[in-house]
Amino acid sequence: MIRKLAMWLVCFVALIVWIGFAAAQMARPAAMKTVKLSNGQEVFDISGEWDTAVENLGAKSKYGAYPQVFKITQEGNSFTGIRMKDNPPPAYGKAGSKCIQGEVDKNGLKKLEIITGAGHYLPTVSTISEDGNKIKRG
Numbered sequence: 001m002i003r004k005l006a007m008w009l010v011c012f013v014a015l016i017v018w019i020g021f022a023a024a025q026m027a028r029p030a031a032m033k034t035v036k037l038s039n040g041q042e043v044f045d046i047s048g049e050w051d052t053a054v055e056n057l058g059a060k061s062k063y064g065a066y067p068q069v070f071k072i073t074q075e076g077n078s079f080t081g082i083r084m085k086d087n088p089p090p091a092y093g094k095a096g097s098k099c100i101q102g103e104v105d106k107n108g109l110k111k112l113e114i115i116t117g118a119g120h121y122l123p124t125v126s127t128i129s130e131d132g133n134k135i136k137r138g
Helices: 002-025 058-063
Strands: 034-036 042-044 048-055 065-075 078-083 098-105 108-115 121-124 126-128 135-137
Antiparallel strands (some): 126 135
């Protein structure tokens, strides 16, 4: 009788543990941070430091990509970003120089322009990932 009870108890504990693991795997990612503007509109908050992988395009594509950190500050629905460190040669761009600017709305990025080290503005089509941790091109 005691063995039968012990076996049922072990099975019950195993079932509880299995349910716990299943529930943990179904957990949803955290929602994107938002900020409420003075006019009552709620928009995405992308302020902070972002690790990036900058891709060289066009004639400089042979130099590949390099890591960079952008510090984004947001005022209302507009934002600007600066480089936190110098770009490696042959890329231009010193630490503290402006690297991106744009606008956000309740659905994510409304407008994004990349500012090259040489000062050229490149409009891009980008989206923010569901968890709010990545900005994806295209």
